[in-house]
Amino acid sequence: MSGKDDYYNRAKQQGYRARSAYKLKQLDETAGLFGPGNTVVDLGAAPGGWLQVAAEEVSDRGTVVGVDRQRIDPLEDHDSVELVRGDLTEASTIDEVVERVGADTGERPVDVVISDMAPNMTGDYDLDHARSVHLARQAFEVADRVLDSGGDLAVKVFDGKDLDDLEADIEEQFEYVRQVRPEASRDSSSELYLVAKNYLTAPVREGDRVEVEIVDIGSEGDGIAKVDGFTLFVSGVEEGDTLEVRVGDVKPNFGFAQPAE
Structure with missing residues (x-):
């Protein structure tokens, strides 16, 4: 059949x-x-x-x-x-x-x-x-x-x-x-x-460059920044830093970024 x-x-x-x-x-x-x-x-x-x-x-x-x-x-x-x-x-x-x-x-x-x-x-x-x-x-x-x-x-x-x-x-x-x-x-x-x-309803996409303020440090040691309420985890930064970052992987509710070169 x-x-x-x-x-x-x-x-x-x-x-x-x-x-x-x-x-x-x-x-x-x-x-x-x-x-x-x-x-x-x-x-x-x-x-x-x-x-x-x-x-x-x-x-x-x-x-x-x-x-x-x-x-x-x-x-x-x-x-x-x-x-x-x-x-x-x-x-x-x-x-x-x-x-x-x-x-x-x-x-x-x-x-x-x-x-x-x-x-x-x-x-x-x-x-x-x-x-x-x-x-x-x-x-x-x-x-x-x-x-x-x-x-x-x-x-x-x-x-x-x-x-x-x-x-x-x-x-x-x-x-x-x-x-x-x-x-x-x-x-x-x-x-x-x-x-x-x-x-993805995030206000950023992979490859974007945005200026952020690090408002907190997460449990894994990454900095936490907010972009229109969306959370970005930023490596290699300190609380209170203001800097330009390059967005990497973006998930539905959060994303990752690194300091821009």
Whole structure:
């Protein structure tokens, strides 16, 4: 029996609306996307297979917001799922998603953004690839507006010449990005998923040079400086020093720096 038939039959037997549910399960197993109580936004959610998986993983304590321009039948077994009907290429739909999760209040309440969106296939691979990149950027735009510090993004894209630029742009806003090809993807498919981990809301990025004041010394002996409330650990300094530093590794909630030469 072929792989695609196996996943199709498993979906039917286990009550999932689409075989793609197993792609998300495998992404979660590989990258650790979900946890109980999480808030998840699922873009391009119809017919609802990914909604089912996400709802199972976040449990009744979490919330999953599904978005698609197609109608999605309500998930009767999952009270935690909310639905938004709209086209994500339109700003009004993105604004509605932002409002629905409460991000319009200035908070960033979302733990994970997932997207299985794909373009209508034309048969022209370069065009299909370009359209998939455009949709991935739409998902990235949503993630950039709603993700909490340390949140994750998993987005589908077709392999091709614009992939490196897309990956580089996403990586600027996350601690790291990796490419994942789930086993449940069809053998003939060029699809892959960019999984970006640990969204950065820090006011600095690796390589920045900023002037700071060392306000304290940490338990490991590094100086502690604040940049717009964000903590930088600076090596080789004393409390009370004011100096220019070069930012190194940046994590969601803190970063490291050294005195600039």
